[in-house]
Structures are given as structure tokens and as C-alpha cells.
Amino acid sequence: xxxxxxxxxxxxxxxxxxxxxxVVRQIAAGAxxxxxxxxxxxxxxxxxxxxxxxNVVRHAFGxxxxxxxxxxxxxxxxxxxxxAIVRDRGGGFIPTAGGDSxxxxxxxxxxxxxxxxxxxxxxxxxxxxxxIPVSRPGPPPDTDRPxxxxxxxDQEAAEPAVDGTAARVTVGSSKxxxxxxxxxxxxxxxxxxxxxxxxxxxxxxxDALAGAATWDGAVEVTxxxxxxxxxxxxxxxxxxxxxxxxxxxxxxxxxxxxxxxxGVSVELGDGPGEELVLTVTRREAG
Amino acid sequence: xxxxxxxxxxxTDQATGHWGAGRIETxxxxxxxxxxxxxGEHDLSTAQDLRRAFETARRNGRAIVVDLSNVTFVDxxxxxxxxxxxxxxxxxxxxxxVLWVPPSLDASVRRVLELxxxxxxxxxxxxxxxxxxxxxxGG
Numbered sequence: 241x242x243x244x245x246x247x248x249x250x251x252x253x254x255x256x257x258x259x260x261x262x263v264v265r266q267i268a269a270g271a272x273x274x275x276x277x278x279x280x281x282x283x284x285x286x287x288x289x290x291x292x293x294x295n296v297v298r299h300a301f302g303x304x305x306x307x308x309x310x311x312x313x314x315x316x317x318x319x320x321x322x323x324a325i326v327r328d329r330g331g332g333f334i335p336t337a338g339g340d341s342x343x344x345x346x347x348x349x350x351x352x353x354x355x356x357x358x359x360x361x362x363x364x365x366x367x368x369x370x371x372i373p374v375s376r377p378g379p380p381p382d383t384d385r386p387x388x389x390x391x392x393x394d395q396e397a398a399e400p401a402v403d404g405t406a407a408r409v410t411v412g413s414s415k416x417x418x419x420x421x422x423x424x425x426x427x428x429x430x431x432x433x434x435x436x437x438x439x440x441x442x443x444x445x446x447d448a449l450a451g452a453a454t455w456d457g458a459v460e461v462t463x464x465x466x467x468x469x470x471x472x473x474x475x476x477x478x479x480x481x482x483x484x485x486x487x488x489x490x491x492x493x494x495x496x497x498x499x500x501x502x503g504v505s506v507e508l509g510d511g512p513g514e515e516l517v518l519t520v521t522r523r524e525a526g
Numbered sequence: 527x528x529x530x531x532x533x534x535x536x537x538t539d540q541a542t543g544h545w546g547a548g549r550i551e552t553x554x555x556x557x558x559x560x561x562x563x564x565x566g567e568h569d570l571s572t573a574q575d576l577r578r579a580f581e582t583a584r585r586n587g588r589a590i591v592v593d594l595s596n597v598t599f600v601d602x603x604x605x606x607x608x609x610x611x612x613x614x615x616x617x618x619x620x621x622x623x624v625l626w627v628p629p630s631l632d633a634s635v636r637r638v639l640e641l642x643x644x645x646x647x648x649x650x651x652x653x654x655x656x657x658x659x660x661x662x663x664g665g
Contacts, residue, residue, distance in 0.1 A: 258571035262547050265567065265599060283634035290601050294570055298603075344602035348641045 300330030438503030452488035475515025620663035
């Protein structure tokens, strides 16, 4: 019933615009990898999260907003199920038949989910919570104990994203970072127009970085779009962790993987806290 | 036999491409049949491009075969467009809109099609030849 202790959780904040839907699906796919779901379960999770997000983008904030508002997606490993929560702070919506999607989204989500709840958030907005059943070998992970979920008040719900921020992902445990970072490199590479070879290099770098993320605790990754590049910023990191991750890129006799990779560069950030910045430089269009 | 000269024409150029969103490729199979292929992931952000591709084919008087062999995701916005164009068919004539749903269809796409019952009310075929046969009235 409860949604766990937060370690097995991946949380994402994105602008409520249709371009964000790809990012949301990538993170859902990354979560499915990280939680060890099989192909069908992964497809179910992706479909549910996509339909819920589609509803937010289409209904939550109405037409004519100057800057897109943000919404929030949480995906949590709860042992026998994966819980997906999609939350907006918009005006609420009433799913009806008709319109562009024929009201198909809710029935699709309801068919897949073991339980589906929609509730209004006090002060405006809607929270959709879906439990997607999963079956897997071995004991369920250690996330099935009474959670601190109630402490997360509605006040903490999504705030408008900062200009230029395409997505902010919080990974509940550094162990989940590998799958999620790989997906984020994937969509940054797609957005920047990298070749598949450059993407492969980037994935090698992100794997090595994630392998060195061994501290206990959450990791935040922020994606920002610029005219000439897309950046993934990891941080704030524990003291020394950024340098530790950079060191993990050093291969004896070869040097830094980041220097060898053509698509992605890595450096310590110059922000106040310790952070690591992955830069994917945009290729000239056609 | 069927030449599939994929043209990276106007439709493809219009596709958003943002963050790896899907593309739409159209090609003329013969003077009466247009193949509209969905490539990659499709959702609200490409639904309008898909509608435009169908409109163009219709305006040119062509039957439409929708190629789902390279699609890796569709959401309910895309299903709604397929329904909009697929179910305007009717009567005794050969259908003017057929889905090519290959056995290798992506798992998430298959799931969405099953849950929405789409193949029940839009003609579909599991091979390209069979899909083209249907729109050409050859069964």
C-alpha cells in the first residue's frame, strides 16, 4: 500500500509541453531498467506514465500560457508493483470522451494498472497514482516498509521550471543512476544530433561515471538546453565525489575516456556546490 | 516487387525531431497507394504531422497504408488520429486505409493497440503485400 522509503525512487520535473513527453518516456524506460522489469512490464510502465503525462500536457494548464508550467513524475519500486505518480499544479481536468484523444488515456491506464487513483490537490492540480503489477524472481527489494510519503506535502509539488531547463531528475539512490543517466545521455544525444558512434562513446562515459557513484543517497541531474549544447549537471554531489567520478574515467595507457569520446565532454562544474557537468555539443543541422 | 523508395520529403522535414521524437516518412507505392511510415516514438508532439501526412495522401486521391514496422511507441493521441482517418471508411469498396501491423511490432505499441481495440475497427494486415492487396481490392 505505502509507496516505500524513497531510495527506490526516481523523480522527474519537466515543463508541461509536448516536447517533454519523450523525456518522460526515456526516464520511465530507465526506471524499468533500474528496477529489473521484464519487457512487458517495462512497456506497461512506459504506457501508463506517457498517458498520464499526455493528460497533463493537454489539460492541466490551458492555452496561452507564456512560459510552460512544470509537472512532476515519480516512479517508485514498491516490490510487487511499481508505483507511478504524475502530479501537476494546474487547474485540474475532467477526462471526457471526445476531443483529440477520444478519452482513451484513462481506460488504457486503468486496464494496465492494479490500482488507479486520481485526486485533486488542495490549492489546485491533480495527482494520478497508478500501481503497475510486476512479478520477478527473488525476494522483493527492501522498499516495502512504511514510508515517509505523508511528509511530502502538496506544497512541494512541481514549481515552474527555470528557463532553459528541459528536465530535472532526482534518483533516489546512486545505484539507480546508471540506467537513468544512460537514458538521459540518449535523449541529449538525439536532441543534439549526435551520430550513433558518438552516442556509444557517450554511453561508455556515462557508464563509467555511474559506476563510480557509490555514495549512499540521492543524486540530482538537471538537463539544460542551450543554442550550441545540451548539458547534464549532476549535483550537488558529496564532497570529493565529482573528482572521484572523473578519476573513474582514467584508463591506464589511454588517458581519460572523456577526452577519447567525441560526443560528450565532462568537467567539474563551477557552481557553489560540487557538481559534474556533461556537455553534449550540438551538431550543425543537415 | 514493391519498390519502397522512401522519400525524405516535406513531411519528414517538418517532423519535430526534438529530443528524439519520431519521424514520419511517406512514399508512393504506386499512383493509387501511399505508404505512411511511423518511425521511432510518436505522441502528441507528432500527431499533427501524422494528420497532415494523411490529409496530403487523401487530397492526392490515394489509399493509405500505415507502416507500423519501425514504430517504437504510440500514445492515445496517435490512436485518435488513426481512428479519425481509419473509420471514415465504409461501404462495399476496398478500404482506403489499412494498418500494416507486422508480427515484430514493438511490445508497447502492441499493448496500446490491443487495449484500444484498434485492429477491431480499422482494417489491418500483418504483411505489406497483404495490406496493399486490401486497399487495392485484391483481398
